[in-house]
Amino acid sequence: MSRDYDFSAIEKKWRDYWEKNKTFKTVENPSVPEEKRFYCLDMFPYPSGAGLHVGHPEGYTATDIICRYLRMKGYNVLHPMGFDSFGLPAENYAIKTGTHPRESTHANIDNFRRQLKSLGFSYDWDREVSTCEPDYYKWTQWIFLQLFKGGLAYEANVPINWCNSCKTGLANEEVVNGRCDRCGEPVVKKDMRQWMLRITAYADRLMEDMEPLDWPESIKHLQRNWIGRSEGAEVDFQVKSTGDMLKIFTTRPDTLFGATYMVLAPEHPLVEKIMSKDERASVEEYILKTKMKSDLERTDLNKEKTGVFTGAFAVNPVNSKEIPIWISDYVLISYGTGAIMAVPAHDQRDFEFATKFGLDIIQVLSPDGKPLDKLDAAFEIDGIAINSGEFTGMKTADFKKKITEWLEKKGIGKLAVNYKLRDWVFSRQRFWGEPIPLIHCEKCGTVPVPESELPLVLPDVKTYLPTGTGESPLAAITEWVNVKCPECGGPAKRETNTMPQWAGSCWYYLRYLDPLNMKEFASKEKQKYWMPVDLYVGGAEHAVLHLLYSRFWHKFLFDEGIVDTKEPFMKLRNPGIILGEDGQKMSKSRGNVINPDDIITSFGADTMRMYEMFMGPLDVMKPWSTNGLKGLFKFLEKVWRLFTSSTITSTPAPDDVLRLTHKTIKKVETDIDSLNNFNTAISQMMILVNELTRLKEQNRDILSVLARILAPYAPHFCEEIWEILGNPPSISSAEWPKYDPALVVDETYLMIVQVNGKLRESIDVERGTDIETMKALALKSPKILKWIGNAEIVKVIAVPDKLINIVIKQ
């Protein structure tokens, strides 16, 4: 029976079959042992109006292959999908098009779901979650309340990153090169009342607990740098005129004797108090100027240092020297104590500042204990102390330890640790997000919405346009804002800020476990059955956003006894970016965007899946090629003909073909197990198919193996050929073939013969041939004898079952 490979009919047929038979519904079967339970998680998509792009199916196909393969090996696999649907892009899109974000979000989700289904992914769709649904965000709000009650959510009036175009505050993690991550507008600082999450309380654990995880080193590295732990000392300096204590943080307490001036951030609270009358005007002007600067201007490294003298002096506690106090915007209020001691001889920033303003530069450190002649730049590395009183002559490391002890004994300093990581700015002055479930009462202060009243539903609003005033659009709905205080019953107002986009994704992997549970966000039993996530696949761009935030929430939930694992994601893999056919990043403006729908219509989902896996290893960046895609279509057609246009018998296949089949099983297995090299598994299957194509007739058992090892890659296609072979559906529950270890190695091999490391001959010999025989065979070869000639053989190196190298004197 010969017929064409009608992919669209085949794919529809099997998609319908899976849906109707709930083939991929997952249940917590207790008889499956723990080590055979696998939780495989994809980063859920943000359903934009543009639909799925080709990058999505890359990671999703990889995980789908892994899941289908593991099921065939007898694993119980949890493989869910959902939608990250609250947040700025949906809202901005809604504003642009004039539709309500709820409507556009729902339409986008429907489209995404359709596209995902058309790719044949084996998700258990009964577990779908969507972060913007009240049933879901009820629990996001609930977790927030636990954070609030645990003292980890707090209100603060701090200068935050503000985007004038999106009209909202942003987290540090959402600012890229001084610009808004979403719209690219420069970010400015704005003083605002904010809800903050105390992620810094977990800084140490976020750092330490990451070490044993099987994550890409680069991602761990990124997180480590973002957290930015640095050890040093806090030292108190006294302000001479007022007696105030000025606390500074330094990683180089060993350079204390070289401090020739101090610098406060312009926003430092002491500035107002300590500045002298004479300097007031210039200090105030400088502060004003700083306020007007955008972050971009302020952090521009190329600009010259600026600053003004406050008129005040501080006393250096190690030598009682009086040193001037300046303010400058190169000192940040948000790091350390917002104040530094400046050691121009040993810190490049201070050096530049001191040079510009003619401040003293005193060397207190050199490579060999002798002062350097002249300094063109700060000497910043470790060395031996000079000009440092009783500490002179000490090595940097010892000095640090000794001086810190000394400061501690005197009660004017101590060991201190600082982090680059800042607390998480958690409120957004926008509409499309989870309402923060808090009530402000004049009498009782900030009171949580009672848990029984959750979810606190996002109200309908006439205009959801951002106000730009620092208030969210919710503030305008007086009937929603004005409530009775849950504690005293008096008049109170709701918090009108909403949560950031990252809130819902912080814990979605937990909701998949038990999506319909109305009493808890996930039952302990279900958690115990599946957690932690065994494999998590998604984009590296989330290294310091989602992946850090969700680890923080998870640790908090762990401390609360709500989850039982310290870390949520054991293995992490990042698919590489797919570039356009021109090698450029895919974008609408470049006109090089590939739409998965078009590919599926023209070539089918199976070809699409195969091609995306064949392009290269999962983790590397790679350009799209339509010709390459066609190659995979041709390959499937070739396999199709094998099953539909050839004679299929039970006559055993030739020995070499049988061996090749077993080698192929093994190769496909190890490549899937690598979680990365799906491309070479396909290459190996191509080699097998090329070999089979040469045969006059096909052996049924070999075709059966081929169908099963190809099934995770091209599932619709393989369901069909499985049926053609006469098997009942579905191939997804067929058993993964076992290879025979005896058949994966050949009886003979090609022995390489080198002369002085250069390939000169290759001889077919039996596996296991001993070294002496190898030598004898090599030295019998006329070619080799010709190369050796009369030269003296210095030595012979033999690697059994591989090669022999004859070293001669030339």
Next chain:
RNA sequence: GCCCAGGUGGUGAAACUGGUAGACACGCUGGACUCAAAAUCCAGUGGUAGUGAUAUCAUGCGGGUUCGAUUCCCGCCCUGGGCACCA
């Protein structure tokens, strides 16, 4: 500037713990089939020299270690990503 990843044919890429560089595919060239084209099948395909067997050069560049280096070490160049006054 600092940190990380990576540079292999015309293209995507392969190569076990150092052991045949370029598997598999795309593209290209030639052939078969066809009135012709598409599809399919067959053959060839890193550069140079040679009809050919073959030789020689070749994994970003320059050194080194080794019988032997795409693989290990040192220095440099380029590309991609991250951080960017964090004291």
